Amino acid sequence: xxxxxxxxxxxxxxxxxxxxxxxxxxxxxxxxxxxxxxxxxxxxxxxxxxxxxxxxxxxxxxxxxxxxxxxxxxxxxxxxxxxxxxxxxxxxxxxxxxxxxxxxxxxxxxxxxxxxxxxxxxxxxxxxxxxxxxxxxxxxxxxxxxxxxxxxxxxxxxxxxxxxxxxxxxxxxxxxxxxxxxxxxxxxxxxxxxxxxxxxxxxxxxxxxxxxxxxxxxxxxxxxxxxxxxxxxxxxxxxxxxxxxxxxxxxxxxxxxxxxxxxxxxxxxxxxxxxxxxxxxxxxxxxxxxxxxxxxxxxxxxxxxxxxxxxx
Amino acid sequence: xxxxxxxxxxxxxxxxxxxxxxxxxxxxxxxxxxxxxxxxxxxxxxxxxxxxxxxxxxxxxxxxxxxxxxxxxxxxxxxxxxxxxxxxxxxxxxxxxxxxxxxxxxxxxxxxxxxxxxxxxxxxxxxxxxxxxxxxxxxxxxxxxxxxxxxxxxxxxxxxxxxxxxxxxxxxxxxxxxxxxxxxxxxxxxxxxxxxxxxxxxxxxxxxxxxxxxxxxxxxxxxxxxxxxxxxxxxxxxxxxxxxxxxxxxxxxxxxxxxxxxxxxxxxxxxxxxxxxxxxxxxxxxxxxxxxxxxxxxxxxxxxxxxxxxxx
Numbered sequence: 001x002x003x004x005x006x007x008x009x010x011x012x013x014x015x016x017x018x019x020x021x022x023x024x025x026x027x028x029x030x031x032x033x034x035x036x037x038x039x040x041x042x043x044x045x046x047x048x049x050x051x052x053x054x055x056x057x058x059x060x061x062x063x064x065x066x067x068x069x070x071x072x073x074x075x076x077x078x079x080x081x082x083x084x085x086x087x088x089x090x091x092x093x094x095x096x097x098x099x100x101x102x103x104x105x106x107x108x109x110x111x112x113x114x115x116x117x118x119x120x121x122x123x124x125x126x127x128x129x130x131x132x133x134x135x136x137x138x139x140x141x142x143x144x145x146x147x148x149x150x151x152x153x154x155x156x157x158x159x160x161x162x163x164x165x166x167x168x169x170x171x172x173x174x175x176x177x178x179x180x181x182x183x184x185x186x187x188x189x190x191x192x193x194x195x196x197x198x199x200x201x202x203x204x205x206x207x208x209x210x211x212x213x214x215x216x217x218x219x220x221x222x223x224x225x226x227x228x229x230x231x232x233x234x235x236x237x238x239x240x241x242x243x244x245x246x247x248x249x250x251x252x253x254x255x256x257x258x259x260x261x262x263x264x265x266x267x268x269x270x271x272x273x274x275x276x277x278x279x280x281x282x283x284x285x286x287x288x289x290x291x292x293x294x295x296x297x298x299x300x301x302x303x304x305x306x307x308x309x310x311x312x
Numbered sequence: 313x314x315x316x317x318x319x320x321x322x323x324x325x326x327x328x329x330x331x332x333x334x335x336x337x338x339x340x341x342x343x344x345x346x347x348x349x350x351x352x353x354x355x356x357x358x359x360x361x362x363x364x365x366x367x368x369x370x371x372x373x374x375x376x377x378x379x380x381x382x383x384x385x386x387x388x389x390x391x392x393x394x395x396x397x398x399x400x401x402x403x404x405x406x407x408x409x410x411x412x413x414x415x416x417x418x419x420x421x422x423x424x425x426x427x428x429x430x431x432x433x434x435x436x437x438x439x440x441x442x443x444x445x446x447x448x449x450x451x452x453x454x455x456x457x458x459x460x461x462x463x464x465x466x467x468x469x470x471x472x473x474x475x476x477x478x479x480x481x482x483x484x485x486x487x488x489x490x491x492x493x494x495x496x497x498x499x500x501x502x503x504x505x506x507x508x509x510x511x512x513x514x515x516x517x518x519x520x521x522x523x524x525x526x527x528x529x530x531x532x533x534x535x536x537x538x539x540x541x542x543x544x545x546x547x548x549x550x551x552x553x554x555x556x557x558x559x560x561x562x563x564x565x566x567x568x569x570x571x572x573x574x575x576x577x578x579x580x581x582x583x584x585x586x587x588x589x590x591x592x593x594x595x596x597x598x599x600x601x602x603x604x605x606x607x608x609x610x611x612x613x614x615x616x617x618x619x620x621x622x623x624x
Contacts, residue, residue: 025619043448074515133611136603161614183495183543184615189619209602217571220542223573228541230532231495261535290494290521291448299445302473303496305503307619310606 002028005168005196008045009237010036011254012269014245017057019187023061026082029055032148032272033099034089036116039274041093045124047168048274051241052132052177053115057289059102059249060137060154060239061204063145068256070154074104074113078126085178091124097239100200103131115155116176117200121167128165130174131158145208147248151178162188172193172283173234178202180238181220184306186228191294195281196235203251216249222263230261233287235279242272259284259300305308314594315457317480320349320357321549323566323581326557329369336526338394341367344584345411351586353405358434360479360586363553364412364444364489365427367395370553372449373459373516373560374464382466386416386425388440394620403436408480408547412512413444414467416540427467429486433479438458440477442486443477456548457520459560482593483508485546492550493536495543495585496618502544503606507573509526509546511537514515514553515563520574534575542573543600547591555582560585571596 012032018025022115040048053059056073064070078101079087090097096119103116115135119128135157162185164170173194173217179185180199189197205217213220221238229236235258242252256265256277265275288294324344330337345362352360358418365371369387376382390413391399394452402409408431417429427447428547431440447469448520449461474497477484485506491497492511501509517529547570554564566579577587600606 069315103517119459127391135610136609139554157611158614178609181543182610183499183539184610184618185494187618191622206605210598213572213603214597216574220573223535223539223542227543231493231539260525261532262528286522286525289430289524293377293521297446297448297490299469300492300619301501301622302445302470303619306496307500307612307615308351309612310503 003169004108004278005170005281006041006046006276006278007237007256008040008048008274008276009101009198009239009254009256009267010040010048010050011239011252011273012051012054012241014250015057015241015244017246019225030082030085034085036272036274037089037093037095037097040276041095043272043274044085044259045276045278046095048095048097049198049237049239050097050099050200051239052117052202053102054099054200054241055084055101057246060150063150065089071104074102078103078105078118079246087120087124088227090120090122094122096121098174098198098200113155114158115151115176116160116220117164119172119174122311126175126270127167128163129160130176131160132176132179132198132229133158133162134185136178142212146206149204149217155219162192164189164192165196173197174185175199177203180228183228184230184236186232189230190234194234195284196237196279200239203248205251207276218253218271221253222255223257225257228260229257229259230287233259235259240267242267259287315481316590317482318356318358318588318590319549319568320351320352320355320360321551321566321579322360322362322579322586323551323564323585324363324366324553325422325611326555326562327369327553329558335370338367342394342397348396348584348586349401349405349407349409353407355586355588357588358407360407360409361510361549362409362411362430362512362546362549364514365414366411366412366512366553367413369383369432369558370562372462373558375453375460375462375553383416386414388416388580399436402432402434402582406434409432410486410510420448425467426470427463427488431477431479431489432484437479439479440461440475440484440486441472442473442475442488444488444491444495445470445474446490448490459516461516466557476501476506477535485509486509489515492540498540498544498546498585502546505547507596508591509548511548512551517561517563530565534567537567537569538573538575541569541571542599543604545571545596547593552579560608570583571599571606572608584601616619
């Protein structure tokens with residue numbers, strides 16, 4: 001049986017805020033995603049990867065003191081009325097997708113907020129869910145910043161850990177944005193057998209705490225994903241929301257990375273753009289059975305500090 | 313007090329085997345290293361980093377069934393008669409050094425073999441010792457290979473773990489060769505505060521299990537070290553034994569990498585070559601206090617598998 005999956009990375013350009021016409025904005029974003037799914041279908045794609053928080057503008061850039069205003073960016077059900085067309089299109093075309101969105105769930109009378117991704121198969125069924133573990137940014141309003149990055153305020157850390165799912169002929173893993181900077185993310189997925197990791201991101205070019213690093217954002221983005229792919233022998237599909245969104249420049253350079261760490265496809269715009277690659281999941285073995293054969297070469301007895309709480 | 317250290321990466325070209333004239337070969341290698349130390353002194357260097365197994369040819373490329381023939385490549389004391397001139401030169405010039413060598417120690421009537429590095433200060437005193445944790449290669453003779461890589465046969469895994477030392481105005485860490493491919497190495501050192509990691513390597517260009525990756529050796533070498541530097545906000549000094557040694561091509565491209573992951577100095581030959589850079593240890597803070605602030609952003613409670621034994 002073939003272990004080749006044609007994957008599409010469906011970068012999105014900016015999504016305007018328009019919070020007063022929320023429904024229309026979501027509908028517009030969904031329409032753009034469906035257009036990308038139809039392009040993907042025409043190019044033989046079986047699995048489309050969308051960005052993090054793909055349904056709205058990247059709202060953690062603003063401080064909201066009105067909970068209702070904040071919660072308007074969150075999905076209370078998935079699919080909901082505005083997102084159901086994505087699932088219908090998946091079923092119609094027989095294409096799966098990865099989607100990042102803001103998730104609001106009620107548990108024991110408490111609202112809980114997560115930065116979430118789901119994996120949907122070609123029948124339109126949700127087969128996997130991940131909630132972002134590594135939340136970047138800050139918790140308090142910091143008016144000195146040109147834009148806030150309030151993920152630590154608006155989301156709880158993911159409570160599902162790092163998981164994998166059997167789908168698309170192999171073992172699939174999910175992560176979100178800042179997770180890609182942490183080598184532990186890739187390792188946790190690879191130790192569970194992940195062969196292809198999907199990851200959406202929203203990454204401002206400007207990093208207010210150390211502006212001298214702004215020109216390195218693209219380098220760091222690829223460096224972490226390429227190293228994670230190689231050191232774990234897995235495909236990595238990293239997909240941006242890109243371009244100037246509400247005055248804030250977001251990194252593009254969405255890419256598909258082979259288990260050798262090589263970038264084999266990359267977006268060349270900051271707009272809605274589809275890139276594709278046929279990913280042979282068996283190529284993970286070139287790495288995982290040799291140079292990074294975990295059973296032969298890892299020395300977990302020397303890694304103790306990694307799972308201990310970091311001194312504050 | 314200044315936290316800037318001028319570091320020299322002292323790449324070595326090939327060292328011939330000449331096992332029948334062992335002493336002369338070691339003396340020759342030491343003479344070459346002393347020449348590099350004198351060059352370094354003239355360029356203001358305070359700390360010179362030499363390669364892994366810097367005193368002899370890379371002997372794990374051969375299968376030896378005579379233990380005496382094998383043990384001839386090992387040092388029984390450090391300094392010994394042939395290596396003492398390195399320590400004398402360090403004291404004379406007030407320059408410290410990192411040196412990789414094969415270490416043979418007797419414990420409870422048993423010979424133990426390690427792939428070891430030491431850190432020597434500008435008074436010629438050994439201030440730190442590390443024994444390689446991640447031994448690559450194979451344990452049994454595999455005659456189908458053009459060259460063996462018998463590190464797993466000839467060495468025990470290091471029994472000292474990953475340590476750090478206060479020296480040269482900061483916190484120093486050591487690792488060896490294949491350790492650089494494993495993100496756990498950098499993380500273990502960084503969690504203990506390492507600001508500058510020294511690493512020597514001997515890396516054949518030809519990787520017999522997957523020859524299709526040979527052309528990627530240089531890319532993989534830099535990818536791992538650059539990611540490790542950035543993801544841990546530390547300086548990394550990677551130093552090769554380079555060139556065609558006994559018919560086997562060894563990777564060069566020794567480099568000094570900033571805490572941003574940028575290569576700031578690189579060797580341009582496959583011979584004895586010194587490259588230098590002034591490393592400001594305070595630049596680690598740009599990374600470690602912000603994007604990779606471990607206390608704020610790590611989620612060790614989700615990393616459990618990393619310290620568990622890998623299923624075989």
